[in-house]
Amino acid sequence: MEKETILIFGASGGVGSKLAKQLLNEQKRVILCSRNLSKLKLLAAELDQPYRVCDGTSEDEVNEIIEKTIREYGKIDGVANCIGSFFIKPLAQTSLTEFNEVLRINLTSCFVVLKASVQQMIVQKKGAVVFISSCAAGIGLIHHEAISAAKGAIEALVRSAAASYAQKGIRINAIAPGLIDTPLSASITSNEAALKASITFHPLGRIGSPDDVASAVAWLLSDRSSWITGQTIYVDGGLSHIKIKNS
Numbered sequence: 001m002e003k004e005t006i007l008i009f010g011a012s013g014g015v016g017s018k019l020a021k022q023l024l025n026e027q028k029r030v031i032l033c034s035r036n037l038s039k040l041k042l043l044a045a046e047l048d049q050p051y052r053v054c055d056g057t058s059e060d061e062v063n064e065i066i067e068k069t070i071r072e073y074g075k076i077d078g079v080a081n082c083i084g085s086f087f088i089k090p091l092a093q094t095s096l097t098e099f100n101e102v103l104r105i106n107l108t109s110c111f112v113v114l115k116a117s118v119q120q121m122i123v124q125k126k127g128a129v130v131f132i133s134s135c136a137a138g139i140g141l142i143h144h145e146a147i148s149a150a151k152g153a154i155e156a157l158v159r160s161a162a163a164s165y166a167q168k169g170i171r172i173n174a175i176a177p178g179l180i181d182t183p184l185s186a187s188i189t190s191n192e193a194a195l196k197a198s199i200t201f202h203p204l205g206r207i208g209s210p211d212d213v214a215s216a217v218a219w220l221l222s223d224r225s226s227w228i229t230g231q232t233i234y235v236d237g238g239l240s241h242i243k244i245k246n247s
Contacts, residue, residue, distance in 0.1 A: 003029040005073045006221060007065070009056045009113055010082035012039035014182025015132065018214035019080060020047055026218065028077075031069055056083045056109040059116070066116045078128040078221040079117045083109040086184040091145045099146045106150035110157060114172070118165055126169040130220045131158060132213070133176040135236040151176070155232045162230030171229040173220045178236030180208040202237035203244045 006023050010016045011032035020030045024047060032051040034040040044051035052068070054061045069076055085105045089098070110131050121127030136144040137151035155174055162172040179198050181189050188194045189207070198207055216235045219225050234240050 003027060004077035005029045005031065005069065005075060006078040006080065007031045007033060007069060007076060007117075008080050008082060009033045009054065009062075009109065010084065011051070012036045012043055013082055013084075014184065014210040015177075015180065015213045015217070016080070016082035017043055018210040019082065019217050020049065022211075022214050022218045023221070024049070026222070029073065031065070033065060056081065057104055057112055059112050062112050062116045066120055070120060075124055076117065076120055076127065078130070079113060080130045080217050080221060081110055081113045082132055082217075083113075084132050084184070085147070086187070087147045088143050089146070090143050094146055099149075102146040103150050103153075106147070107153050107157070110154050114157070114161055118161070118168075118170055121170045122165070122168050124169075128171045128173075128221050128225075129161075130172075130217050131174040132217075133158075133174045133232055135176050135178045135234055135240040137176060138232075138234060139240040158232060159230050166229055171220075171226070173225075173229060174232040175213055175216045175220070176232050176234045176236065176240070177213045178202055178208055178234075178239040180210060180213055182210055202239050203242050204237035206237065208235065208237060 006028050008016050008020055011020055012034035023030050030049045032044050032049055033054045035055050037053050040051045052065045054065055085102060087102050114129055117129050131154050133154050134151040136148045137155055158172050158174045179185055188198055213235055216233055
């Protein structure tokens, strides 16, 4: 059986790199995409997979990667956009420049990746695209205004695009994590008091690992979730939907 080909944008990050390893364990071919050349080359060498240096917010660069992948492998079975940022700051202290940058990294990258991906998947009449949202899009958290706006827009984009392309055989979904232990969240995880408070917020009593998120993304990219589209699945230790009594 021919290997499925999966593109991962933001592959050099905590979730993206774990996703790549999980997909390789499932015998998938993985194309590693990131703008961080040094990390990307190390990961590609470790996994023995092809890599592409790319700014995921650039239409030209993303289109070039999609086209090159089709030339080399003939198809694209799935795309995961793991590009994102971690931004927590009081609204009154957030500049318009900062707000626009949060939107660019998180939302614009999804738009660019989705547009390029579906244009190819329409030809194939099959494909899956998965984005990373945040539990902050589904629950009000203080000082999360900028990132909540970006992630909430991603979830809306998922629902609309899923409706547009369902009859073309294309599934589009998102994962919404709670706090995940990655380099992006080091400002919290490296602070003992902040980490302890964050653990308390999550009903399951711990923050998430990159593998928690990667496993969910891998599942949505696979045929095991072939009847799921337009959904945001919250992988957040219960933070956004349940409340427990503090002991």
